[in-house]
Amino acid sequence: MNRIRQFRQAQGWSQLALAQRVGVTRQTVNMIENNNYNPSLDLCIRLAQALGTDLNTLFWFPEGLEGEES
């Protein structure tokens, strides 16, 4: 559960563009966006920095909102 897709689309970036900015493959970004892979803290920070936000905004969901925003 994360808002990576939402923030990426707001920037107008493709998955590949985001992947190149954080130094991973497009496949990894796709897996994270679809909740098929839990990234390391280091990668979470790089993603948050690249998308111009913080970890709380990108990964934290108040209770009950998980299903609505993912």
Add this chain to the structure above:
Amino acid sequence: MMERLIRWTFEVSGRDEYQKAELNKILSGSAVLVYWLLYLGMFASLIIDGFWTHYVTAGSMILVIIALVWGIIINVQIRKHGLYQIEAANEEDLQKIYRRINFQAVRDTIIAGISGYAGWSLVSFAMSAQYWPTIRETVVFMVVFVGVYAVTTWRYRRRQVIKAWEDN
């Protein structure tokens, strides 16, 4: 070095963390599978030696050595990284863990005893053309094997328990 070997063998590089994590999962799963297949091959080879040739062939010996070395390397690595350690939160928890260790030590000793006797019988059968051990030799082997296994297993497992409340 290991990464280069993986790349050379399977032509996958594990370029980023997702790929590395998935690769590690696949390789660790297959390593366990191959470990058991190797044991199966080793026993099959020893049984065939016993029935057909009545002496242990070089191929069987190589399989035994590889299986033993593999088992030892994995165990040493697991111990080196403290993965056998169990933490007890308080005295009551500690007694519960000790009771579980006692049960596990008895269970594992019974399994090791059966396996040891099977191995002893198999080797005896394979070597029967040259030598057949007496009942006394078999009993001595089993007593020493089971005794050493039981004591070392039980002591080692108890030593792995960490009293967390003493660690300030």
